[in-house]
Amino acid sequence: MEFSINKYFPDETHETGDAGKASFEEKRPLYFTASKRFLAHYRQVIMEKHRAGASGEEVVHHITKMTDTMIIKLFRSILEDLPPVKRKDETPSPTST
Numbered sequence: 001m002e003f004s005i006n007k008y009f010p011d012e013t014h015e016t017g018d019a020g021k022a023s024f025e026e027k028r029p030l031y032f033t034a035s036k037r038f039l040a041h042y043r044q045v046i047m048e049k050h051r052a053g054a055s056g057e058e059v060v061h062h063i064t065k066m067t068d069t070m071i072i073k074l075f076r077s078i079l080e081d082l083p084p085v086k087r088k089d090e091t092p093s094p095t096s097t
Contacts, residue, residue, distance in 0.1 A: 001049075001062050003042060003069040008034040009077060024081035031077060035070055042066045 009031070046054075046062045054062075 001045075001065070003038075003066055005038055005069050005073045008038040009073060024078060027077075027081060031074060035074065038070055039066070 042062075043066075046059055046066070049062065050056075050059045
């Protein structure tokens with residue numbers, strides 16, 4: 001079973017929507033809503049598979065994969081929203097001032 005998560009989240013390519021200009025604080029409600037919608041949709045799909053005869057082991061596998069997909073998507077989305085961090089031991093380049 002494949003979990004199509006990208007359609008639930010703000011535009012990653014920055015071709016539409018906020019074009020990468022919104023901050024994490026502005027996107028946080030979008031991430032929350034997207035996660036809820038993603039989980040609600042796929043929980044229903046998994047429940048239907050279970051009612052159609054899927055084993056408990058198969059259901060748990062799907063739930064685990066669904067959860068992993070969402071966590072990875074959230075982690076990557078939030079990382080993209082964070083500003084770059086300058087390390088203390090990093091020396092400035094000649095062109096950065």
